[in-house]
Amino acid sequence: MAGDFKNRVSSLDWQVAALNQQMTLPGIEQPELRDLLGAFKAKTQARKKTGSDSSAREYLFIAIRPPASIFPVIEHHARCIQSSQGVAGYILPRWRFHVTVFELGYYDTIPPQLIEEIGRAMMHVQVREFPVMFDRVMRFDGGISAPSRRAVVLCSDMVQQGLSLLGDRMVGALSVTELEVGQKNLVRNPHMTLFYTEQLMCEQAVQPVEWTVRNFALIQSHRGQHKPYTVLGEWTLLGE
Numbered sequence: 001m002a003g004d005f006k007n008r009v010s011s012l013d014w015q016v017a018a019l020n021q022q023m024t025l026p027g028i029e030q031p032e033l034r035d036l037l038g039a040f041k042a043k044t045q046a047r048k049k050t051g052s053d054s055s056a057r058e059y060l061f062i063a064i065r066p067p068a069s070i071f072p073v074i075e076h077h078a079r080c081i082q083s084s085q086g087v088a089g090y091i092l093p094r095w096r097f098h099v100t101v102f103e104l105g106y107y108d109t110i111p112p113q114l115i116e117e118i119g120r121a122m123m124h125v126q127v128r129e130f131p132v133m134f135d136r137v138m139r140f141d142g143g144i145s146a147p148s149r150r151a152v153v154l155c156s157d158m159v160q161q162g163l164s165l166l167g168d169r170m171v172g173a174l175s176v177t178e179l180e181v182g183q184k185n186l187v188r189n190p191h192m193t194l195f196y197t198e199q200l201m202c203e204q205a206v207q208p209v210e211w212t213v214r215n216f217a218l219i220q221s222h223r224g225q226h227k228p229y230t231v232l233g234e235w236t237l238l239g240e
Contacts, residue, residue, distance in 0.1 A: 057107075057108060057222065057223055057224065057225070058106065058107045058108070058109065058110050058220055058221070058222065058223065059105070059106050059107075059220070059221040059223055060103075060104035060105060060107065060110065060118075060218070060219070060220055060221075060232075061100045061101075061102065061103050061104055061218075061219055061221070062100070062101050062102040062104065062122075062170060062216060062217065062218050062219070063098040063099055063100045063101055063216065063217060063219055064098065064099050064101060064132070064163070064166075064213045064215075064216050064217075065097065065098045065099075065217065066097055066098075066099075066192070066209070066211055067211055068094070070209060070211055071094045071097065073207075073209055074097055074154065074192070074194065074209060075091060075094075077137060077154065077194065077206050077207075077209065078091045078152075078194040078195055079091070080206070081137050081152065081194070081201070081204060081206075082195075084204070085201045085202065085204070086199075087152070087197045087199040087200075087201045088197060088199065089152065089195035089196050089197040089199075090195055090196070091194060091195045092193060092194060092195060093228075095228045095229060096193070096229070097192060098192065098219070098229075099132070099163070099187075099190050099191065099192050100187045100190075101163060101166055101167050101170065101186070101187060101190075101216065102167060102170050102171075102181075102185050102186060102187070103185050103186075103187065104118070104179075104181065104185065104218075105181075105185075106223075110220065114179075115218070115232050115233070117177050117178070117179065118174070118177075118179070118218055118233070119218070119232075119233045120177075121170075121173040121174050121176070121177050122170070122173060122216075122218065122233065122235050123235065124173045125166070125169045125170055125173050125216075125235065126169065126238060127162070127165055127166050127169050127237050127238065128237060128238045128239070129212055129213060129214050129237045129238065129239060130161070130162025130163075130165070130166075130212070130213050130237075131162065131210060131211070131212050131213070132160055132162060132163060132190075132210065132211060132213055133156055133158060133160075133208050133209070133210045134154040134155055134156045134190075134191070134192060134208065134209045134210075135156050135158075135205060135206060135207070135208040135209070136154070136155050136156055136157065136203060136204065136205055136206065137152060137153065137154055137155075137194070137203070137204050137206055138152070138153060138155060138203040138204075139151070139152050139153075139197070139200075139201050139203075140152075140153055140191070150196065150197060150198065151191075151193045151194075151195075151196055152193070152194050152195050152196065152197055152201065153191035153192060153193050153194060154191060154192040154194060154206075154209055155189065155190065155191040155192075156190075160190050162213060163190050163213075166213075166216065167186045167187075168186075170186075171183055171185075171186065192209075213237065214236065214237055215234055215235060215236045215237060216234070216235055216237070217231050217232075217233065217234040217235075218231070218232045218233040218234070219231055219232065220232055
């Protein structure tokens, strides 16, 4: 997989170099080729970063967000878990409460044409409003890059049929774009992060957190910059 990605990037670099060389040939309309080269370079940089470089500053994802009315319930669950299990961790601010549906990857900078392309695709996602429910709290593995930094999340053993359908419709809508995304970008274990901890804890049942999903959003996370997410687009689901 890594080798395929490197080969794809090398191929894109070669194509940019070829376009640069063509600009020096007689009979070539410089302004038109310059515009083509600029657009191609932007797309090349986006493809280099998509889902590949976790050191990049910006992260794109599509998510659902809980209504403000249940923020206190979510915070209450986080505090109760910390108290009952003796674990510590900074409870995330309310603007960070979300459930990721589709991961679009890491970028150094996000080209405007990429946002436009995603936006056009999302306009074709047709799903009716649906309920979600999360009734358990557990700790996730921090992964290879952060083995001691583990997320404590709200989740559920129940199959979230509405979320599954929404994700599948996103895959279908994005399949007609030039983005190299698909089923691999779906989040298969829907969850909402409450806080991070290095301490051990047991999975625990909680009173269900439920709401009706009425929209979804394209979100930009500014990694390491300690500032709120930027909502780049939001789409309303079909009413009942």
